[in-house]
Amino acid sequence: MAKVLDSKIPAGPVPEKWKEYKAHQRLVNPKNKLKLDVIVVGTGLAGASAAASLAEMGFNVYNFCIQDSPRRAHSIAAQGGINAAKNYQNDGDSVYRLFYDTVKGGDYRAREANVYRLAEVSNNIIDQCVAQGVPFAREYGGMLANRSFGGAQVSRTFYAKGQTGQQLLLGAYSSLSKEVQRGKVKLFTRYEMEDVVIIDGRARGIIAKNLVTGKLERFSANAVVIATGGYGNTYFLSTNAMGCNCTAAVQCFRKGAMMANPSYVQIHPTCIPVHGDKQSKLTLMSESLRNDGRIWVPKKLEDAKALQAGTKQGYEIPEEDRDYYLERRYPAFGNLVPRDVASRAAKERCDKGFGVNNTGLAVFLDFSESIQRLGIDEIRQRYGNLFDMYEEITDVNPGEKACTKNGVDYYYPMMIFPAIHYTMGGVWVDYELQTTIPGLFAIGECNFSDHGANRLGASALMQGLADGYFVLPYTIQNYLADQAIWPRLSTDLPEFAETEKAVEKEIDRLMNIKGKRSVDSIHKELGHIMWEHVGMGRTKEGLEEGLKLLKALRKEFDTNLFIPGSKEGLNVELDKAIHLRDFILMGELVAYDALHREESCGGHFREEHQTEEGEAKRDDENFFYVGCWDYQGSDDKAPELVKEPLQYEIIKVQTRNYKN
């Protein structure tokens, strides 16, 4: 019988749902909280905020991360900012407008009720972070400053230079540290969750590997929360930190947690282009740069050819010969169209031969006009650390004047190209952020989240902190309310022993393959398959071919992998191999989902489904649902599709328009 998903969206008008939920949810009384343990896996913005909040409320929290400090979670890399509907600029912002922009930005594939709640709590996040001492940028008069991000016509992005994630994480970390000091949070750094333990159908604990000793350990709790980030590194080259992985999420999938919308992968338009084939990581140039930087390629093919051959430089091309293609195609939003739109437009220009570097896979991001208008000091104040980062990597300083022609100053432009950045898909959760396994919750980037088919810039930090500070602390109580009557579960129970044994057996299997290929070489091949066949432009034939290649690659992994060293003690190659096993399965899930979704929406672009102007063509009649995938007991078996229909009550579903 087909499975049915209950999203548990509360009844009532959309703007009232969250208030209603909070008014009627079950609570846990203070004494009972002391008896309840919660495992939180992850110390990024989602995990740290959840762990600190739950501990502050009185629960006992066990908090895990793979790094040597919670502060090294990938969230620290976030540059540009965090959205909130404060309307400090008095430019017409409101909770409704943030909600509307987010639903529209996600190409009408997100849940209305979740997104409204997200917009509603956005303002609390800013207040919370300011109270923690997060040094957001301020106006001269002391008011918090804002800048603009893609997909919005208001300025609602709060930022701390180009280090917003770092500052927010320090804020969350200080709250977490207070709870560690109080003894309410027990921190396990350099521990990796390898599996979830299910007892009588509920998540009751985890098996974690001590990454230093190599030993497996058992942890039991009344609920498990995973906050383990996204699966962008499936593509090998991405803007994500190299340790980012989807092992916890995929292992939960194998145990019955459905995976939702895996094909919704975000390709960010402003990354430093790939240089050669020895790279293992790509660098993001924050979207905030599109506030003042203008994106262009030459109008004339001969200029593009000269740029590709290195016989001409960008600054030598005069204003009248530049094609500011985003401003031309999308006059209302210009350079601030959403990421999926900007990425596709860059690909379109490069596919037509207008790319500006030696590979033909780059466009310019130019600050000449804004430097002349505002002065280099102001521009450096806004983006100084990003300019420095760009210069360190490319040896080009975008703030340096290259020449003056006819009284116009031309600066060295940056070169950028789209790259894998963020994953909107992830573990399916209901309105309470609970997965299809009772007692297992997923928050932050690892859930399928509130972003539909495309996430707007500065909305991931908002969602991670909304989940951790303001949503989960309420909804998890609804689950935990009747759990205090149960005695603490012993980790000697057979379910713990069996799960640990299965993990051990799997590690032995990997160690004993003793083939010839390194983890990285197989991972690189996975990245090529994903980018070529499941990347920015997808087709039925390409996806079918991609799936075949992925299956063959899994076979190669299973028979020809080589892991040096032993399973005892620290073995980074073994840890990477475990991650790669799960990236391959995740890659297949992305391909299955992309193949079945015969429409284009947001980050999922099927070339068969586009308008004459090359815009994404949705099919609301047949695909207005969340595509959820159910594991069928073996990695070899195709997952089964389960649909969660979307229901919109207040937003009219229409074609996205960023032109006027």
Ligand SMILES: Cc1cc2nc3c(=O)[nH]c(=O)nc-3n(C[C@H](O)[C@H](O)[C@H](O)COP(=O)(O)OP(=O)(O)OC[C@H]3O[C@@H](n4cnc5c(N)ncnc54)[C@H](O)[C@@H]3O)c2cc1C
């Ligand atoms: C370069 C860059 C810049 C960005 N800039 C912005 C921005 O300006 N604004 C914005 O809104 N978003 C931005 N994003 C997106 C945003 O940073 C992420 O979506 C967000 O930080 C994810 O937070 P998280 O807490 O869900 O996961 P993460 O920060 O990735 O944390 C994951 C945690 O899980 C732990 N973990 C993982 N697996 C395991 C395991 N098996 N066992 C134990 N622990 C595990 C890790 O140790 C870590 O603590 C950016 C992303 C990138 C790549």
